[in-house]
Amino acid sequence: MKREVKRFTIPETLSGQRIDLALSIIDLTLSVDLVLNLLEFGGIHLNGRRCGDGSRIVNRDDNIEIFIDGLPFEHFVMDESLIVYRDDDILVINKPAGIDCQPTPSRFMGTVYSALTSYLENPYRRDLKPSIGMMQRLDRDTSGLMVFSIHPRAHKNLSAQFAAHSIEKTYVAMVAGQMRQEEGEFRSLLAKHRGTNRMKSVEKWGKEAITRFRVVHRSESATRVDVDLLTGRRHQIRIHFSEAGHPLLGDLRYDGSPLFNGYPVARQMLHARQLAFIHPVKKSRMTFTLPLPDDMEKIDQLML
Numbered sequence: 001m002k003r004e005v006k007r008f009t010i011p012e013t014l015s016g017q018r019i020d021l022a023l024s025i026i027d028l029t030l031s032v033d034l035v036l037n038l039l040e041f042g043g044i045h046l047n048g049r050r051c052g053d054g055s056r057i058v059n060r061d062d063n064i065e066i067f068i069d070g071l072p073f074e075h076f077v078m079d080e081s082l083i084v085y086r087d088d089d090i091l092v093i094n095k096p097a098g099i100d101c102q103p104t105p106s107r108f109m110g111t112v113y114s115a116l117t118s119y120l121e122n123p124y125r126r127d128l129k130p131s132i133g134m135m136q137r138l139d140r141d142t143s144g145l146m147v148f149s150i151h152p153r154a155h156k157n158l159s160a161q162f163a164a165h166s167i168e169k170t171y172v173a174m175v176a177g178q179m180r181q182e183e184g185e186f187r188s189l190l191a192k193h194r195g196t197n198r199m200k201s202v203e204k205w206g207k208e209a210i211t212r213f214r215v216v217h218r219s220e221s222a223t224r225v226d227v228d229l230l231t232g233r234r235h236q237i238r239i240h241f242s243e244a245g246h247p248l249l250g251d252l253r254y255d256g257s258p259l260f261n262g263y264p265v266a267r268q269m270l271h272a273r274q275l276a277f278i279h280p281v282k283k284s285r286m287t288f289t290l291p292l293p294d295d296m297e298k299i300d301q302l303m304l
Contacts, residue, residue, distance in 0.1 A: 004107075006030075006066040010058045010169060019046065020054035023064065025107040030066070037073040038066060042108030047173060052110065067106035076110050078119035084288055089154035089281045090147060091116070092288055095197070097143040097267050097295070115239045120150060131155075134230065135162050136169075141250075143293050144171070144272025144279040149280065157280035162232070163269055170226040170275035172216075172292060174269035174299055176257060179223040186240035198253065199235045201243055211232040211240045219303040222249060222260060226273075237270060249299065260299055269296055 006027060014022045014209040023044075036054050039045045044051050046058070058064070076099050083090040093112075095101070100111045108114055115135060120130035133149035135158055149155045159160065160251045161167050189206030190199050203211075210230035217224050227237055235254070241247060242254035250256050250265030258265055276287040292300060 003070040006067050006068070008064045008066075010060055010062040010064065012060045014058065015060040017062075018054065019044070019056045019058050022058050023066070027268060038279070039075055041106075041110055041220075041224060042103065043067045043069070043106045045105070049090060052227065062204055065105075067104075070107035076112070076115045078112075078115040083288075084145065084290070086150075089149065089151045090158065090279065091120075091150050092145060092147045092275070094136055094290055095143060095146050095272075097141050097293065098126075100140050101137045101146070106212070107158065108148065116148065123269055133159065136167075137161060138272060139238075139268070139270075141267035142270045142272065143296075145275040145288055146272070147275060151281075154280040158277070161280070165230055165232070166277070168274070168287075169229045169232070169272065170274035171229065171237060172224065172271045172273045172296065173213075173227050173241065174222055174224050174249045174260075174296065174303070175241045176222055176249060178218050178220070179213075179225065179246055179247050181215070183214045184212070186213075186244065188240070188243075190236065190239060192234075199233070199239050201239065207233055208239070209229075209236045211237055217303065222299075222303055224300060224303060238268060261302060263302060265299065265300070266295065269299055271296055 008026050010022060018090050020032055023030050023035045024032050039052050039054050042050050043066060046065055082093050084094055095112060102113045102153040103111055116132060117130055122128055130151050131150060133155040136146055138146060147159045187210050188201035190209045191202045191206035193200050208231060212228040213225045215225055216222055238248055238251050238254045247254050249269040250258060251259050251268035252258060256268060271292060274289045
């Protein structure tokens, strides 16, 4: 299934019909099962709002948008194996690759946010929604550490630390080619290119992005680097290395290769390995570190 957006206006002949049946009649490529999946995961919007009820009655001139992202309809469950740390105020997780952090037009279910909401819900008071502060975001195919505030008293302080760029974030990236410098810094202004919908460095009107790196080791065709983010712009690491001629392995959007020495690379080789900050309530310094996930560990071994 490919990524696409479909837009319809309900005709008079389908006024009073259930939305799932109406959509399968309007567009023969939309089976009832597909429509039900799209409704469940949040990809169907009725008059500008998500609709999750297949029995909802539609009326003439109702506007419907269907957002299809081409991803499997799989529920992501936040289980204990992904919890790195939790207390009454904050939660630190190990986000797997392949999961969106927050809701998109095409889905609410299947995201880190929805899974975390379900995980933190009080089974005896489902009317009381958890208080979750999403302080950072990782790209869908980036794995690693994320911290959330889960109590209102922690939101403001933790958010202020991120805004001040005082949170220490270290990533592991595996990039194409041999980087000659042992360490260095990329500094540019980043903005979205409207024609390609990709981020890129620009001379003015962009947001400042600063990326520092240290080479860990090299092979003949790739380099492993530790990366410190001094700012947190969208796709920052991916853009800076690509523009330097060393795109991340597996990062097709920014000119990376899907193969490394004949071995398939299914996603960009980027992992949020370490996170350090001051606890927003206890005021103690906290540092968390993760090992490489299995797919990156395999590439790392091939590089040695």
